[in-house]
Amino acid sequence: MFCPECKSEFIEGIIKCPECNVELIDELPEEPAAVFVAYKEALATYNPADIAFLKSVLDSEGIQYFFKGEHFMYVRPLADPARLMIRIDQFEEATQILKDIKLSFMGINLGNQNMDH
Missing domain, CATH: 3.30.70.790 (UreE, C-terminal domain)
Structure with missing residues (x-):
């Protein structure tokens, strides 16, 4: 389980991030790829x-x-x-x-x- 705000990972059974006070999700979304600008x-x-x-x-x-x-x-x-x-x-x-x-x-x-x- 992951916090969508701080990206911390938690063990099974925890449903809310104690720091951010938001509900956890099963997987974090992929980060967008870095774009090179010349x-x-x-x-x-x-x-x-x-x-x-x-x-x-x-x-x-x-x-x-x-x-x-x-x-x-x-x-x-x-x-x-x-x-x-x-x-x-x-x-x-x-x-x-x-x-x-x-x-x-x-x-x-x-x-x-x-x-x-």
Whole structure:
């Protein structure tokens, strides 16, 4: 017998989970398989203001992204830029949104060389 909430297993005869206070079930449902999502680098920047601006633009458009190395740049500024990684199935849409954006003098646009590949 299993608790559907905490997934604990109990011996026969127990019908209710003492922790969750719910009735037990015979078997737990199968967990959904993990889904792999690929990301592609669009650009890089050393400037936290660029990052904040890009986040607001991408969030407003529903683009899934993350900045690789964003927190490292606060520890060692100018050692490595933060790299904007965009979900591969949204990459074309995102690059169209970002194509006319001018980053600060600290920005490095890597997207032009990656967009065609």
